[in-house]
Amino acid sequence: MRRWLVSDLDGTLVDRSQRIAERDAAAVAEFRAAGGAVLLATGRTERSALPYHRMLDLDTPLIVYNGARIVGPDGAVLYARDLGAAWPALRDRLLPCYRPVSVRSASPPAPRTPCGPARVSPAMPGRTESRWSRRRRDRRSPS
Known part of the structure; x- marks a missing residue:
């Protein structure tokens, strides 16, 4: 029976400096030499x-x-x-919640969104804040 080793990259094989330690690479090579198969599974792009x-x-x-x-x-x-096909509807629902965004929507956001109306942020003039960030700010402010 063939043995499998499935590993993540970030924080497992790859350290904070984006390198694989020599001892980890040697362990992978040793496992493979013994007949094992190593599979990488990550949230990264290919x-x-x-x-x-x-x-x-x-x-x-x-x-x-x-x-x-x-x-x-x-x-x-x-x-x-x-x-x-689900992407356009999801995009149109989520984009108004995150400002500024780098993805452009073909249709302008509705005046009221699932996230609530955008308001000017008192902490950063010229920026807007969502209902979620207002709640967070209100929780932190002293009573």
């Missing part, structure tokens, strides 16, 4: 994770985007699951 996959010389698929995509060692997409 572009960000593939260099580490190649650095460890792995021949297994790479799980990225928190499991939404699996790519082969050659970069070919083996599995992909995205929001598809």
Whole structure:
């Protein structure tokens, strides 16, 4: 029976300086030499994770985007699951909650959103704050 080792990258194999420690790379190589298979699973994009996959010389698929995509060692997409047709409705509901945003919506936000009306932030003139950030601010202010 083949043994599998599935590992995350950030905080597990990759340290704060974005490097894989030599002892960790050696442990992965030793596990593979003993007949084990090493799989990386991460929330990173494939572009960000593939260099580490190649650095460890792995021949297994790479799980990225928190499991939404699996790519082969050659970069070919083996599995992909995205929001598809649900994305426009989700985007239109969420975008008004986060300002400023870098994604542009084709339709302007409604005057009242699920997050409540935007108001000018007293802490940062020229910026708006959501109902959530107002509640947070009100909780912190002394009574």
